[in-house]
Structure formats: C-alpha cells, structure tokens
Amino acid sequence: MTPSHPIRRALAVAAGAAIAVVGAIALAVPSVAATPTAFTGGGGNDSQLAIDGRAECLRATGEWRITWTLTNKRNRDATITDKTSNPDTTVTVVGGSTALKGSVIPKKSGRDDGELTAVQTVPGSADKVKLTVKVSWPKEHGKSETSTQDETVTFRGGPCTAPPSCVDASKASYEHTFAGPAGTASVKLKGDLPLCQGGSQSFSLVSYYAPAAVALWPQYAYDTATATIDRDHPSVELSVDVPGCFTQVDLVWGGESVIIDPLVAGGARYNDLKLGSGGAPGNRSSGPAGWYNGGNLTCAIPAATLVSACDGSVNVHLTNGADAHYAAPFTVTAEGGFSESASVNPGESKDIVVPAAKAGSITVKMDGKTIKTGSWQRPEDCPLPTVAVEATCDTFAVSVTNPAGNLPVEATIVYNGETKRVTVAPGTSEKATFTAGADTDATVTFTDYDLPPVTAVYTKPASCNGSPSPSPSESSPTPPSPSVSPSSTPPTESTPTPSPSTGGGLPVTGTQIGLFGGVGAVLVGAGILLVLGARRRRLTDAA
Secondary structure (H helix, E strand, O other): OOOHHHHHHHHHHHHHHHHHHHHHHHHHOOOEEEEOOEEEOOOOEOOOEEEEEEEEEEOOOOEEEEEEEEEEOOOOOEEEEEEEEEOOOOEEEOOOOOEOOOOEEOOOEOOEOEEEEEEEEEEOOOOEEEEEEEEEEEEEOOEEEEEEEEEEEEOOOOOOOOOOOOEOOOOOOEEEEEEOOOOEEEEEEOOOOOEOOOOEEEEEEEEEEOOOOOOOOOEEEEEEEEEEEEOOEOEEEEEOOOOOOOEEEEEEEOOHHHOOOOEOOOOOOOHHHEOOOOOOOHHHEEOOOOEEEEOOOOOOOEEEEEEEOOOOOEEEEEEEOOOOOOOEEEEEEEHHHEEEEEEEOOOOEEEEEEOHHHOOOEEEEEOOEEEEEEOOOOOOOOOOOEEEEEEOOOEEEEEEEEOOOOOOEEEEEEEOOEEEEEEEOOOEEEEEEEEOOOOOEEEEEEOOOOOOOEEEEOOOOOOHHHOOOOOOOOOOOOOOOOOOOOOOOOOOOOOOOOOOOOOOOOOEEOOEHHHHHHHHHHHHHHHHHHHHHHHHHHHHHHO
16 A cells, blocks of 8 residues: 555645646636626635625616625634725625624535625726725634735726716707898707706807898997707797898807907908807707898998989989998989999988989989989979060060079960960070061960960050050969979979069060150150250340
C-alpha cells in the first residue's frame, strides 16, 4: 500500500492547484451587466463568504434596485459587523426593514449554504454600485474569525429614467398655422405632455408697412401680438391688423423683446427666428413658412384736388398725409395724351397744371388706383364778356369784349334776319356790323355760357332824315349766375352786375351820333348869343 501514497499525494497537489487556478480566475472576473432591467455582479466571495448582486431599472421612479444575496458557507452563523456602499444608500434586509449592518447570515444547513437577501436603491443616473461587508463568526475552539468581502455591479445601457411627465421648454417641439394676408396664426405644443412647471415659450406675430410687395426696406411695424405657451396653456392664437397697402407679416420665435422696428437696410433680421425656417429655433415648429410679403398699394395717404381756372386750365393739387410712411407716386392723365407724374413725400404737396386744351377729362392715380377724376368747370368768379353798340343812320355795329384771363368767347349775333358769329380772344374785342334796318333789337348769344340771350337796341340817330328818334331802350333779361359743376371743390363765383342798370343784362354801350349832333347845335347857338350880349354891354359902357 505504501507505493500508492506518492500517487495520492500527487493527485491531491494537482487538485489543489486546479482549485487555486479556478479561484484566481473567479476573483479576476469583473461584474457583468446584462440588460437595462437586470444586471448581475461578478459574485465576489471567498471559501467562507460570497456576495452576489443583481439590478433592475425601476421605470416608474427612474431608480436602480439592487438585490444582494450574501452566502455563508460555514456551519456557524455569520454576523454582519460593518457595511459600506457607493452610492451610499440604505441596504435593507428583505422581509422587513432591518438594516443590513447587524443582521445575521444563517449558517449552513446540511448541504445548503446559509443565505441572506437585502435590497438597495440608487439613483438612475448611477453607472455602478459597490457593496462591502465585514462579517464575523463566533469563536470555535476559543478563536473567532472575520471576513471582509465586496461586490461591484456595473450598469450598462445608459441611465435608468422614468417616463417623462412633462416636456422641458428648451427641448419642446411645436406646430403652427399661418395666414399672412389675413394676419392670423396659431402655435401649439406637439405631443400629449405639457411643458414642465415653470417652463414657457413666447411667440409673436408682426405686420409691417412696406415700400413694395417684396422684401425691401425700410419697413415700419403696423401691429403686433404676443402670446405664451406654458404648462397650463398648450396652444396660442395670434391676430394682427394688416395695412391695406404693401406689407410684410412675420411669425417669430420669442416675445416683444425680439420684435424689430423698424426693419432697415443692413439692419437686424429675424432669420431663423421665423417659424418654419430651416435652422433653430424656427425649425422646432412644423408648418408653413411663417412670413408673407404682399399688397398692391403704396403706404401713403394720398389726396388730390382739381381747381379750375378761368382760362380753361386745371390745377391738380396733390398731397400726401403727414402720417404716411412713404412718398406717394401720383400720375395725372388727361385728354390728348397728357400724362405727368409726381412723387410727394409725407406731409408735402405738389401741383400739376393741365392746359385748357386737354382739361376735358382728368384722372389722378396712385399705384394704378384712381384717386380723383374730373374736368374743367367754369369758376363762378370769372368776369363775364360785355356788349357795346354803335349806331349810325346806315349801320348798326355790335361789339363783344372778352376780359383778360378768360377762355376765348364765341358769340352769335342776330339782327334784322342776319346772323354773324365772332370768336373773341381773352383781353380783346370783336365787332359785327350790320346794315341798319327796320328792326331795333339785336340778340347776342354766348355759346359757352349758361346765359339767356342779350338784347342790343339799335337807335337811329335823331339827325337821320331830319326827324327825332325815340330814346334808346334795352329789354335784355337779367343773366343768371352760370351753372358750374366742379370736379372737386370749386372756388366761389360772383356774377358782375351788368350795366346799364335799367336793362339788367350784359353791359350794352354805343355812340348815338344824331343825338350828339342836335345837342351840339343847341350849345353852339347858345354860345353865340352869349358872345353878342357881352359885346353889346361893353359898347354901352364905353358910350
């Protein structure tokens, strides 16, 4: 039997070496993380004490829960005399609220090792947890024993997080609607979760006066609206007035502090603050492009007045209100191809004169929109033409005088069955001469005046045929004031009082040669008698 001892001794040595190697390998293996909801430690242990850790993610709270199993391989109870953990949170024995420190790991029962189970929770942001315990066994054969063991569980797959109950304002996404021409927009938070308490985001809608229907500068704010989304208000509605002229409307990310007024060449722009932009933050809201340029009229306050002159011309007075933002581009057109344009700055005015020959129909436009229409109308204060007569034994002459500053006057004169027409330039006179006949009245009619005919009376001189003639008389009617329908607000007219006053018509004057001749003969006779009387008195005084 002796030869067998070396063999048994060799086998025992080999077995011991194998166990040592296995133990060394076991000690060298690190903790292993399985899935986000179950993680297992490496099972740190020695021949008398073992620690094993398993972890799971508590989604409801966003914490890691580790279940520790401590194994006692001795036939004596092991008391935990010390415990440390990192993170340092409470480790509680399962089945009660007893702390791990001071608890007892039961002894081995038969072939089954004694076990104690405890749980620990750590924040979901932790990436690992380490537990270290020290145990002691009661004395055996007068000698007590202790052992210190630790175990580390590493969490892989990211932090343990609870389902979100709100959305952080800095990460929230939105969706919007936008109707630029109408000046309306809406913005709402995407998803079912509200913003987290205390978080908010403002949005603004701005309308501008603009110099054109495209993006040109400067632009001036016309109306603004701002509203804020927060935990209690997941959506907002925005509305602004839009000017009835060239405009720009922008839906922008931010409150009143981001509004730019005015928008000038080379100045600040909204860029990606506009909702629907390609970059942040505007791209955090989905929907149509939140900007609009349009309109068809310059943002001015135009007005036009037509003032007729007696000479037939019309002065077109153009104004642009002081509250306007841009120059008003006027165009004045009239008959005969007349066209003239003028740009009038805010608070200023300009005049365009349409000559008489083209003033029959006048149109004033701005940006193609008609502002005023009208035509020349005779002002009420224009001086009326006058009529004068010259009578001889054989002829009867009727003269028409047109005051300076008037239009040419056309007159039709009818006497003794004969009609003559004269055109009288301003500041001149024209005469129509007739052969004296049996009729005593001539009628004078003015084509462009709303007047009744004027009666001019022919009175034959007293010296004709040695018989006196009746005194002259006039029977022309009193002319009414001309009827004028001005294109705008015409000046007040006053009709001159005709002369002589007995007739009430246009002034009618004339040279009555026969009457003047008779009066002259009487005066000459009286002068001769006076001279003879004076001479006789001197002769008598001398005697």
